[in-house]
Amino acid sequence: MDIVYIRDLKVDTIIGIYDWEREVRQTVSLDLEMAFDIREAARTDNIEHTLNYKAVAKRLIAFIEGSEFLLVETMAEQAADIVRKEFKVSWLRLRLSKPGAVRGARDVGVIIERGSKQSAEA
Numbered sequence: 001m002d003i004v005y006i007r008d009l010k011v012d013t014i015i016g017i018y019d020w021e022r023e024v025r026q027t028v029s030l031d032l033e034m035a036f037d038i039r040e041a042a043r044t045d046n047i048e049h050t051l052n053y054k055a056v057a058k059r060l061i062a063f064i065e066g067s068e069f070l071l072v073e074t075m076a077e078q079a080a081d082i083v084r085k086e087f088k089v090s091w092l093r094l095r096l097s098k099p100g101a102v103r104g105a106r107d108v109g110v111i112i113e114r115g116s117k118q119s120a121e122a
């Protein structure tokens with residue numbers, strides 16, 4: 001199985017359960033791994049034959065910038081749903097982190113896997 005990925009996509013947004021978090025935008029970071037068979041794109045050297053990571057990143061930035069979730073869980077689930085449905089991704093792993101949200105920790109957050117690797121198999 002091949003993977004197209006985006007690492008450390010930083011986006012400013014309203015996120016969090018505390019009063020102060022509803023007023024100040026914080027930075028979240030996304031790591032995204034998406035199953036995609038890259039062989040046709042490699043053979044043709046044509047962007048139309050692959051999963052365009054810039055298009056995925058632009059869509060996620062627009063979605064997250066406009067959102068106001070309380071929990072990282074909700075943001076992660078909805079972001080995964082967008083990628084799966086709009087970009088026809090059969091399997092993905094998404095890590096969503098809030099850098100500096102907990103004193104003493106570099107970052108905190110969630111990692112989710114959705115979909116099946118089967119349909120992305122060669």
Ligand SMILES: Nc1nc2c(c(=O)[nH]1)N=C([C@H](O)[C@@H](O)CO)CN2
Nearest residue numbers: 016017018070071072073098101102
């Ligand atoms: N599992 C979670 N735990 C916590 C979350 C969350 O979204 N998911 N959020 C917070 C606060 O908003 C925190 O990020 C502020 O420091 C606490 N725990």
